[in-house]
Amino acid sequence: MTNNDHPVSSPAIDFRSDTLTQPSEGMRQAMAQASVGDDVFGEDPTVNALQAKAAELMGMEAGLFVPSGTMANQIAMLAHCRRGDEVLVGWGAHSFLYESGGGAVLAGVQFQVVGRNGYFSPYELKSAIHSEDPSGHCAPSTLLMIENTHNRGGGKWISPEQVGELAAIAHHQGLAVHIDGARLWNAAVAAGRSPKEWGERVDSLTFCLSKGLGAPIGSVLCGSKEWIKKAHRYRKMLGGGMRQAGIIAAAGLYALENQVDDLALDHARAQRLAKALSECSQVDINLDSVHTNIVLFTPLNVSPKEACAALNDRVRVLPFGQGQIRAVLHRNISDSDLEMAIKVLKDYFA
Numbered sequence: 001m002t003n004n005d006h007p008v009s010s011p012a013i014d015f016r017s018d019t020l021t022q023p024s025e026g027m028r029q030a031m032a033q034a035s036v037g038d039d040v041f042g043e044d045p046t047v048n049a050l051q052a053k054a055a056e057l058m059g060m061e062a063g064l065f066v067p068s069g070t071m072a073n074q075i076a077m078l079a080h081c082r083r084g085d086e087v088l089v090g091w092g093a094h095s096f097l098y099e100s101g102g103g104a105v106l107a108g109v110q111f112q113v114v115g116r117n118g119y120f121s122p123y124e125l126k127s128a129i130h131s132e133d134p135s136g137h138c139a140p141s142t143l144l145m146i147e148n149t150h151n152r153g154g155g156k157w158i159s160p161e162q163v164g165e166l167a168a169i170a171h172h173q174g175l176a177v178h179i180d181g182a183r184l185w186n187a188a189v190a191a192g193r194s195p196k197e198w199g200e201r202v203d204s205l206t207f208c209l210s211k212g213l214g215a216p217i218g219s220v221l222c223g224s225k226e227w228i229k230k231a232h233r234y235r236k237m238l239g240g241g242m243r244q245a246g247i248i249a250a251a252g253l254y255a256l257e258n259q260v261d262d263l264a265l266d267h268a269r270a271q272r273l274a275k276a277l278s279e280c281s282q283v284d285i286n287l288d289s290v291h292t293n294i295v296l297f298t299p300l301n302v303s304p305k306e307a308c309a310a311l312n313d314r315v316r317v318l319p320f321g322q323g324q325i326r327a328v329l330h331r332n333i334s335d336s337d338l339e340m341a342i343k344v345l346k347d348y349f350a
């Protein structure tokens with residue numbers, strides 16, 4: 001069983017991220033054959049096809065192809081909020097921690113972090129919302145951003161119903177709801193649900209083509225036709241208006257049509273890796289914390305940094321959060337790669 005049809009160039013088996021995937025041969029052919037036009041004029045047929053397909057899959061009216069998940073989240077904040085508004089995010093949210101302060105600089109918003117481990121209860125959300133305050137003390141909360149799956153939360157997903165419950169509270173208080181679904185397809189495959197079921201409960205969402213789906217670049221932002229018009233202007237403002245982008249949109253279309261189901265292989269391999277790590281005396285891992293393609297574990301008696309450095313020539317993993325190491329399964333790690341990596345890890349962590 002393998003989905004590894006284009007070997008990674010490095011001899012080390014690389015679990016640092018699912019952004020390390022290589023375009024498959026079929027994807028490269030689709031890119032080479034793509035029809036293109038000028039997408040700033042709205043005339044690239046392949047970009048238009050990708051946007052229409054993404055919108056349909058997400059159960060939304062329109063889609064917008066953007067270069068990255070970061071730009072998609074930044075556009076969402078610009079298009080949903082005014083300067084001085086407050087955005088509610090779960091602990092560890094990418095939009096808050098890993099977008100280089102873009103929310104503050106570009107959209108001029110402040111963040112309030114809600115809950116722990118990326119997730120929060122309806123009660124925690126209700127308590128966090130600041131409505132328009134006549135005394136002017138509080139920045140009004142106008143946007144709830146939900147990360148699904150959650151990167152810092154170890155790839156955990158929440159169901160459409162859980163999102164629906166949080167969205168109903170937010171909507172009732174006048175907030176818009178955006179899903180940072182960089183890995184929403186992992187959630188869909190793991191949960192056996194259609195991404196539409198999340199899409200129809202929120203105002204906007206984004207998903208990445210360049211992570212587990214294996215495309216070299218790009219994300220799609222989806223929402224209502226009216227809202228995507230606004231988003232389109234902000235994409236241009238941020239320098240994300242692309243020209244003959246059909247070449248890369250073709251990779252995204254190919255991924256959606258051919259590579260989604262392969263995510264299940266990554267999830268199964270994540271379980272296999274976690275189980276093997278649980279058999280090592282020098283590792284602490286909670287098997288129930290592995291939900292999709294991300295494995296978080298704690299090395300005992302050695303710091304994550306030292307362990308990662310010692311393993312680096314053979315197995316690449318990253319120090320992550322408080323005393324943990326992150327390993328991410330992706331389509332360029334085959335079963336045989338995984339078994340080789342497990343041997344190295346078992347030997348090191350005994």
Ligand SMILES: Cc1ncc(COP(=O)(O)O)c(C=O)c1O
Nearest residue numbers: 068069070071094147151180182
């Ligand atoms: C949850 C989440 N959101 C957004 C992004 C940003 O995506 P990009 O690297 O395409 O900017 C990432 C990237 O890892 C992510 O994990």
